[in-house]
Amino acid sequence: MAKSKDKIREIVVLSGKGGTGKTSLTASFSALASSAVLADCDVDAADLHLVLPPTVLEKHEFISGYEATIDPSICTRCGICQRQCAFEAIDQPDGTGYAVNPVRCEGCGVCVRLCPVQAIAFTDRVCGQWMVSQTRNGPMVHAHLYAAAENSGKLVTLVRKEARRIAHAEGRSLVLVDGPPGIGCPVIASLTGADAMVLVTEPSLSGRHDMKRLITLARQFAIPVFVCVNKFDVDEQQSKAIELDCAGIEGVHYAGSIPYDEQVVKAQIAALSPVEFSQGKTSEAIKHIWELIWSRM
Amino acid sequence: MIIAVASGKGGTGKTFVSAHLARIISGGATLLDCDVEEPNDHIFIPARTTSSKVVSVEVPEVDSSLCDGCGECSQVCEFNAIAMVAKTPMIFDELCHACGGCVLFCPRKAMHGKKHRIGEVEIGEWEGITLVQGQLDVGVALAVPLIREVKRQLPQGEDHISIVDCPPGTSCPMVWSVSDCDVVVLVTEPTPFGLHDLTLAVDTLREVDIPFGVVINKDGIGDDRVLDYCRQQEIPVLARIPHDRRIATAYARGQLVSDSLLEYRVVFHNLLQAASDLIAKGGSHGKKQG
């Protein structure tokens, strides 16, 4: 499956709604592809490391924006900060002094400028950490966003950039991205400049709804889409309808379907991808899908 | 009584649990869909819209007759939403967080707020259920102001039961959705992914200090690690919903299983009871880690 070494292909696996099997599929692809670099861009709830146990080589802080903190020894309790905060982020615990609620603070700096006695510090906000690791299927860049931290889009960009750098440095031909859920900013950040989107959906009303929104997004960026229907036998009628949906749209390819199979959960429990865990119908289906996608790259 | 339904990640059955809880409450309930990026409760609760409301935030506007082009507004803005071009402020509404700083600090009082639409709140009725749904406009990043507006529709009164379907994850929108709720029901699956996402949600809820319990959905599909974790952390398991293909099929079609299968009406009644018991007991935050 060797392709020309000078071009690195970047494939992003997305699903819209969660729980469709995106991560199991990404892990399977990494076992089937030779020389991939993995990027876990589902930074709010990264799961790829659970099926690809990593040996962490590097750990870095992720800094984005600022946060305000009130020094109680300087604060005169005038209350200006609380009155002017647009985010209701200034608390008054026990009716004594004032304190910034870090979960609500958006780092606008209004209170910092207003405080008549300069009691409010404005410091870098550490929003999470990102890591470079080694796994059995190649290097992996992954991250962890702290609770209630914002701006996963910027972290997604950082993780992808680092994965591409490693691919370059090690002469690897593929960057496999496990994308974030939804259709918002982090998804756009995971998609810009990618070579293909693999869209994992399931035959349900909400699955189809999200699929349509993701296809619209991919077409805006002129990125080819490969649709896989997971658990297709839960509702074969809707699965067929999804296949037909794809046929009419330029740049959208139907890549295949995967049956509902309890082996997928068993693989997860064994910390393996489905194709590494067993050799049944599910493995076969995933292999077919991967071969089709890779042959079109 | 306000019950929030949340999960560390999407796809665990949060909407499934929310819609069914609302369905089995006798005498009617209010269901608030705070998952404003992907509101899905309406698929199960086909409410007829009775009123709707546009939600806006205040973004700045310049009065050019007063502006002298000093650029203070652009300096103040931490979100890069104001550029100075030829001594005139150019405002990017979509980057504005509506903090009000530029209006406040303009030395010539040349800036004032104007309304910028971010989405809509719809209120509807169906068989005794009041469904309040927020829908964020596509391309808008400010979910929190919309969630706050959805939550303003919470009815008053101790006897009334409200269910809040929260956005997935552990970020600001989730934290805003659970705040002021009496109890949080965390929905998870008995799988390694489910357990990992549950621990993230538990960490967040302990920070905001609201009592919570766990619902294990698709029970039987995986292993016992979620159960062991809950036991070890002293987190109450409020319900276990069996892994049942009939549920998956009904869900895919937007149907409520409690309507067709009596046994599930019992499951959700017991869950409701367990959640109210948890509030009555003064709540549980589980064992602190360490």
Place this chain on the structure above:
Amino acid sequence: MKVAFTTSGATLEAPFDTRFGRAARFIIFDLDQNSFTVLDNDQNLNAAQGAGIQSAQHVAASGAECLVTGHLGPKAAKVLFAAGIKTYQCDANTVGEALALYRSKALKLMHDADVEGHWV
């Protein structure tokens, strides 16, 4: 007349950078004097958004009337066009090559953004 080029280096042999918002530096080339100055694209590195807007303000403040870069997002384009800066698209290897292409009038004038924003 001055022309701005996006680069990661500080000489005419330096690589041409096709990114605008996240370019490290601009080379401001004065066609009348046949000389150039280097302008750091100082960004508020903590900023989560708006890199293109900041860069466009730097270029406008430099006195350049033209810009040669690779890709332009919608917000940067809005600022540049409002400031009356003509923007040309180019994918040269070095700044020197980009300059030669500019001089030979081989570059395409951009009338709109060609990429989405979001930290490309």
